[in-house]
Every structure is written in C-alpha cells, then in structure tokens.
Amino acid sequence: xxxxxxxxxxxxxxxxxxxxxxxxxxxxxxxxxxxxxxxxxxxxxxxxxxxxxxxxxxxxxxxxxxxxxxxxxxxxxxxxxxxxxxxxxxxxxxxxxxxxxxxxxxxxxxxxxxxxxxxxxxxxxxxxxxxxxxxxxxxxxxxxxxxxxxxxxxxxxxxxxxxxxxxxxxxxxxxxxxxxxxxxxxxxxxxxxxxxxxxxxxxxxxxxxxxxxxxxxxxxxxxxxxxxxxxxxxxxxxxxxxxxxxxxxxxxxxxxxxxxxxxxxxxxxxxxx
Numbered sequence: 001x002x003x004x005x006x007x008x009x010x011x012x013x014x015x016x017x018x019x020x021x022x023x024x025x026x027x028x029x030x031x032x033x034x035x036x037x038x039x040x041x042x043x044x045x046x047x048x049x050x051x052x053x054x055x056x057x058x059x060x061x062x063x064x065x066x067x068x069x070x071x072x073x074x075x076x077x078x079x080x081x082x083x084x085x086x087x088x089x090x091x092x093x094x095x096x097x098x099x100x101x102x103x104x105x106x107x108x109x110x111x112x113x114x115x116x117x118x119x120x121x122x123x124x125x126x127x128x129x130x131x132x133x134x135x136x137x138x139x140x141x142x143x144x145x146x147x148x149x150x151x152x153x154x155x156x157x158x159x160x161x162x163x164x165x166x167x168x169x170x171x172x173x174x175x176x177x178x179x180x181x182x183x184x185x186x187x188x189x190x191x192x193x194x195x196x197x198x199x200x201x202x203x204x205x206x207x208x209x210x211x212x213x214x215x216x217x218x219x220x221x222x223x224x225x226x227x228x229x230x231x232x233x234x235x236x237x238x239x240x241x242x243x244x245x246x247x248x249x250x251x252x253x254x255x256x257x258x259x260x261x262x263x264x265x266x267x268x269x270x271x272x273x
Contacts, residue, residue, distance in 0.1 A: 001233060005158035006039040007031070013039060018158055033157075038082035041125050041159040042104045042207040047074040049129055049147065050194055052271075053213025054186045060216040061264075061271040069189050069197060072143040074129070074153045074211070082157035086130055086239045087150065088223060091247040092256050094133035094266035097221055097239075098214035099172030099180050099229035101165065102127035102155055103191050109204040117195035120204070123161040124191075126229045126237035127211050128154040128172075131218070133266040138254030154239050155209060165191050168232040170215065174225055182215035184231075220266055 003018040009031065016023035016036070024030050051070040052058050058065055080086060088095040106122025130152040135145035147153075165184050172180035184190075189197070194210050204210075221227060223243035230236045248256065264270045 001160055001162040003158040003160045003235070004041070005033075005036070005156070006041055008037040008039060038084075038156055040079045040081045040155045041157070042122070042155075042209060044076050044079075044104075044208045045205045047076060047079070047153055047209045047211065048072075048198060049074060049211040050189065050213040053188050053194075054182055054215040055188060056182060056186060056216040057214060057218075058188075060268050063271045065188065069194065071198070072147060075148045076153075078148050078150055078153035080151045080154040080239070082154075083238050083240070084151065084154060085242045086128075086152065086154065086227075087242055087244045088132070088221075089149075089244040089246075089248045089256075092132060092134040093258065094220045094262060095241065096131045096133060096218045096266055097172055097174065097179070097227045098129040098131060098218045099170060100127040100129055100211045100214050101125075101170060101184065101191075101231055101234065103195060103210040103212060104159055105195075105204045105206055105208040105210075107206055109195065109199045110202075112196060112199050114192050114196040117192040117199070120195060120199075121191070122206070123159040124163050124165065124234060125155055125159050126157070126231060126234050127209070128227060128229050128237060128239055129211050129214060130154065130239075133220075133262050134256035134258070135254065136262045136265060137257045137259050154237060156237050157235050160234055163233045168234075170231045171229070172214075173228045173230075174221060176226075179219065180215045180217045186215060187213060217268060219268065
C-alpha cells in the first residue's frame with residue numbers, strides 16, 4: 001500500500017509520501033507526521049454521502065431498508081482535515097460525529113460496470129461526516145445546512161492506494177472511548193456498488209469523494225472533545241470540537257431548533273422525517 005498526504009510545507013501545498021513516521025517530498029524535504037499541517041487528501045468537485053448504509057444504523061433508527069442507496073451532498077467548502085477544528089456554532093447543541101470510510105475517485109468515471117468500479121478509485125481515506133442536527137427542521141430533508149456547514153466534512157489523514165475494503169473494523173472514539181464500531185461487512189451496499197450506482201447518472205471526476213456511511217451510535221459532542229476515526233490500513237483521523245465565536249445570524253433563515261425530529265436522530269431514538 002502507498003499513502004500520500006497533502007500538507008502545507010514552507011507556505012506551499014505539497015504532496016508527501018508517508019514512510020513510517022515521516023512524510024517525504026519528491027525534492028528530498030522531510031517532516032514528521034506529527035509536525036505536519038495537514039490538508040484534505042484530495043480536491044473534490046463534489047462530496048456525495050451514502051445515507052443509512054450500515055445495518056446497525058438502520059436498526060437503531062428503526063428505519064426500513066430501501067431497495068437502493070439514498071444520498072445527499074456536502075459542498076467542498078465544508079472540507080476539513082486531520083487535526084482540524086470542527087466548529088459548533090454558539091447556541092447549537094446537536095453536533096454529531098459520523099465516522100466513515102471515504103472513496104476517492106482517480107479518473108473520470110461514467111456509466112461503469114460494478115466489476116470495473118475499483119479501477120476508477122484512486123484510493124481510500126477516513127472521514128467524519130459531522131452533522132449539525134439543530135438545523136434538521138430548517139432543511140426539511142435536504143441536509144444542506146445539517147451537513148454542509150463550514151468545517152463539517154473531515155477527511156484524511158492521507159490517501160491510501162492499494163487498500164481493499166473487506167472486513168476491516170471501523171471505529172470512532174471520543175476522548176479515547178470507543179463510541180462507534182463495525183466491520184465493513186456491516187455495510188448494506190459496498191464501495192463498488194456505490195461508485196457504479198452514482199456513475200449511472202453523473203460524471204464522477206478525479207478527486208471526488210464518496211462518504212460510504214456510518215455505523216450506529218452517532219451522538220452529539222461538546223466543545224473540547226477530541227474525536228478520532230480509525231480503520232486498519234487507513235490510519236487515524238483526529239478532530240477537535242470548538243465552539244463558534246458567535247451564534248448563527250438571525251437576520252435571515254430558520255433558527256436552530258430541538259424538535260422531536262431533531263432529537264430522534266441526534267440521540268438515536270428513531271428517524272422521524
């Protein structure tokens with residue numbers, strides 16, 4: 001397997017190859033992984049997320065299994081990186097973690113067979129699809145603000161080539177405590193299926209990311225919490241939760257809310273759309 005990381009080095013964006021605890025540039029420069037300022041591992045034109053793609057998540061939310069995946073999108077402007085700060089706006093309460101594995105597209109992909117889909121994948125990385133459920137009522141199902149707010153799309157720490165999804169265990173921890181755990185075998189639709197399905201209707205471009213879904217037990221986190229996502233072969237992705245300096249402006253739009261629908265999803269009591 002080969003892992004590359006995009007970092008900010010001496011004021012410029014540089015792609016580095018990981019060798020143990022070091023990151024090496026093609027020009028010979030080196031830096032310790034611990035000392036690097038990480039950037040997202042790719043520059044997507046779009047981020048597409050599979051909704052309810054783990055059996056235990058469906059069971060937790062008392063949701064029926066659809067015949068095929070449902071999706072929503074996160075704007076590239078929400079992208080965040082390893083050890084980045086995830087901002088919970090002042091006055092909001094329900095910022096949930098969602099540990100995932102992300103597919104990164106390597107070449108233009110349109111209308112491909114399922115057995116061809118892996119050939120269009122550049123590699124995989126970890127992701128945390130944070131959700132600000134305070135705006136679930138406002139979005140009325142679109143997930144635009146819930147999932148698209150700045151800093152809520154965490155990906156990294158690097159792009160791993162030659163990694164094959166199988167029965168690896170995906171774990172999310174909050175302050176060191178395991179809060180989500182599932183084998184990738186718990187997915188309803190696997191990585192190749194997701195690529196094939198999406199490419200039927202749209203062109204997937206190099207760098208595009210597909211967040212493949214999260215297991216059960218997505219819950220709210222608090223400012224000061226450290227959230228990590230890990231999966232064998234993909235490393236550890238870390239985020240720090242911080243409180244925003246100001247509340248979301250009330251000059252326009254819907255305010256944050258804490259309805260039964262919001263609490264049902266944020267606290268895992270059931271999916272109420």
